[in-house]
Amino acid sequence: MQINKFLKIGLFVVATSLLFTACANKAVVKNNVEKTKVKTINDVLNESFEYDAKQRLYKNKSLKAEDTKNLYSKLDKFCSDNKGKLVNTTYYINKIYVNSYSNNKASVCEINNEPYFITHQASQNANSFYSVSIDEKVKRAYSNSKRHPQFEAETPTIINSQELVKERQEIQKREAAREQKTKLLFNKKDQRTMTFFDSWRYSGKEAVCAKRCTDVNKRTTGYTTIKEATSNNWQLVSKVEDIEEAIDNTCTCSGYSVLLRKLSTESNK
Numbered sequence: 608m609q610i611n612k613f614l615k616i617g618l619f620v621v622a623t624s625l626l627f628t629a630c631a632n633k634a635v636v637k638n639n640v641e642k643t644k645v646k647t648i649n650d651v652l653n654e655s656f657e658y659d660a661k662q663r664l665y666k667n668k669s670l671k672a673e674d675t676k677n678l679y680s681k682l683d684k685f686c687s688d689n690k691g692k693l694v695n696t697t698y699y700i701n702k703i704y705v706n707s708y709s710n711n712k713a714s715v716c717e718i719n720n721e722p723y724f725i726t727h728q729a730s731q732n733a734n735s736f737y738s739v740s741i742d743e744k745v746k747r748a749y750s751n752s753k754r755h756p757q758f759e760a761e762t763p764t765i766i767n768s769q770e771l772v773k774e775r776q777e778i779q780k781r782e783a784a785r786e787q788k789t790k791l792l793f794n795k796k797d798q799r800t801m802t803f804f805d806s807w808r809y810s811g812k813e814a815v816c817a818k819r820c821t822d823v824n825k826r827t828t829g830y831t832t833i834k835e836a837t838s839n840n841w842q843l844v845s846k847v848e849d850i851e852e853a854i855d856n857t858c859t860c861s862g863y864s865v866l867l868r869k870l871s872t873e874s875n876k
Contacts, residue, residue, distance in 0.1 A: 725740045801827075804850070842870050
């Protein structure tokens with residue numbers, strides 16, 4: 608009886624030891640699995656970027672130059688870890704950056720000569736802007752541009768030039784129509800309608816859009832603001848109408864058309 612008692616105690620101790628050992632090994636295996644979990648490109652992007660559904664791009668959360676530099680290093684390492692190489696390119700994925708900032712550079716993570724993700728950096732003053740695309744359509748367009756570099760390089764220049772000419776023609780045409788309308792109403796040689804934009808809606812940098820709107824003022828009236836006009840012997844007669852002009856999809860100018868009368872030099876003395 609005494610022997611059976613000792614045997615039972617021994618078996619209990621052995622069973623308990625085996626149970627603890629199994630649990631400990633399971634915990635170690637679980638920890639090892641967690642440690643070796645491989646990050647995806649989505650994991651990397653979600654850490655430091657926000658997704659812009661309209662542009663189908665990821666944009667950096669922080670605009671600090673140092674943070675942007677760290678993002679480049681992180682993406683470069685991620686590309687390398689996936690047996691790819693981050694190469695420089697002139698294929699820009701964010702058109703707003705191109706239109707708003709002068710300092711642009713781009714790179715592509717290529718794996719087996721195929722784009723895995725495309726980056727676009729821009730900077731102005733102390734701010735740094737960073738976009739990343741993993742969109743399949745964008746990557747296909749990039750691959751096509753590599754196969755037909757001459758075609759891709761020339762086409763944007765032609766389109767941009769045509770759009771610029773068309774933009775100016777449309778603005779001048781609308782201004783001429785308003786001028787003619789007012790002439791029919793007032794028919795006085797010393798009076799003229801002028802349109803001044805003094806507010807704007809924009810995506811990107813406000814200063815860029817503001818300058819484009821005031822440049823239209825200068826080009827069509829000779830003055831940047833109505834204050835400049837009234838300081839140069841023009842007198843406000845009446846407001847004609849409110850005006851809104853879309854320069855492009857990143858900048859819309861708002862203002863008003865006014866009737867002004869040219870004062871004689873003698874009347875100011």
